[in-house]
Amino acid sequence: MDRLDALKLFIRIVESGSFAAAARDIGVGQPAVSKQIASLERYLGAQLVRRTSRSMTLTETGQSVYEAGLRIVGDFSELEASVGHGQMSPSGLIRVTVPPVFGRLYIVPRLPAFFARYPQVCVDLSATERNVNLVEEGFDLSIKSGPLADSSMHARHLASSPVVVVATPEYLDKHGRPERPHEIERHACVVFAPMREPRAWRFGNIEGPGQYVPSGNFRTGDAEQIRAAVLAHMGLVQAPGWLFAAEIASGAVVSVLEDFAPPPLPVHGLHPSGRRLPNKTRVFLDFVAEVLAADPRPAFVTA
Numbered sequence: 001m002d003r004l005d006a007l008k009l010f011i012r013i014v015e016s017g018s019f020a021a022a023a024r025d026i027g028v029g030q031p032a033v034s035k036q037i038a039s040l041e042r043y044l045g046a047q048l049v050r051r052t053s054r055s056m057t058l059t060e061t062g063q064s065v066y067e068a069g070l071r072i073v074g075d076f077s078e079l080e081a082s083v084g085h086g087q088m089s090p091s092g093l094i095r096v097t098v099p100p101v102f103g104r105l106y107i108v109p110r111l112p113a114f115f116a117r118y119p120q121v122c123v124d125l126s127a128t129e130r131n132v133n134l135v136e137e138g139f140d141l142s143i144k145s146g147p148l149a150d151s152s153m154h155a156r157h158l159a160s161s162p163v164v165v166v167a168t169p170e171y172l173d174k175h176g177r178p179e180r181p182h183e184i185e186r187h188a189c190v191v192f193a194p195m196r197e198p199r200a201w202r203f204g205n206i207e208g209p210g211q212y213v214p215s216g217n218f219r220t221g222d223a224e225q226i227r228a229a230v231l232a233h234m235g236l237v238q239a240p241g242w243l244f245a246a247e248i249a250s251g252a253v254v255s256v257l258e259d260f261a262p263p264p265l266p267v268h269g270l271h272p273s274g275r276r277l278p279n280k281t282r283v284f285l286d287f288v289a290e291v292l293a294a295d296p297r298p299a300f301v302t303a
Contacts, residue, residue: 007069090283103143144269156268159267162264164239165237174233192237203260230253
């Protein structure tokens with residue numbers, strides 16, 4: 001095994017969390033993996049990992065080698081692509097996480113145009129609302145809607161989505177149209193409750209508390225069910241504009257309390273920091289930004 005292959009193996013060990021997992025990934029025995037890392041350590045003249053029967057940790061040198069290795073391997077991969085095609089031609093598999101409804105509405109329908117532009121790139125799309133550890137779980141990119149938690153990931157701001165309160169005309173004809181935020185207390189609300197806790201609705205341009213906790217007969221942590229409940233005339237909901245953009249445009253739902261809208265919600269693309277962004281990932285991220293910029297209000301305000 002040459003030094004570059006050994007470096008790739010070391011990176012795989014770090015990101016999979018163990019020698020055994022890396023060995024399974026590449027289809028060899030664990031002793032062979034241990035032998036190659038020992039050879040790399042002898043070549044570098046330093047210990048890279050500390051191993052016990054139950055855990056593996058990087059030494060300070062190992063962490064430095066891992067971070068440098070990511071850059072070296074990334075640069076070499078782009079060099080191979082450039083030489084192999086006479087110009088930079090993105091290729092390979094991208095593993096991406098995306099909120100389920102966001103992916104269904106804004107990513108999947110546009111993929112044919114992406115593949116026509118980059119036929120050698122494959123996209124593995126994983127629909128999930130949870131916060132994913134990209135490195136540990138082997139993802140290249142995550143598209144996230146909403147505020148970001150503290151993270152070691154690099155975040156690119158792609159667009160923002162206006163926050164809207166909507167209901168169907170049928171619901172508003174029957175129950176009236178709220179004119180001020182406190183009037184939602186007299187209305188049925190479709191309650192978004194991730195982790196079983198209702199999420200407060202935020203408002204701007206008002207005196208006093210800028211948020212209200214909605215109440216209603218139906219609560220869910222699933223955005224698709226939020227859409228279905230509102231379209232079934234079950235009440236008001238506050239949501240990012242992208243979730244109901246088509247229905248607002250068609251008149252299937254009506255936006256209310258527009259004068260009290262809070263700041264828009266950001267949409268970010270996240271990828272691991274400390275490594276060079278592969279060309280295949282960069283062009284996909286650029287493509288998503290292009291898609292969002294082409295879908296203006298009420299869905300998005302571009303970054």
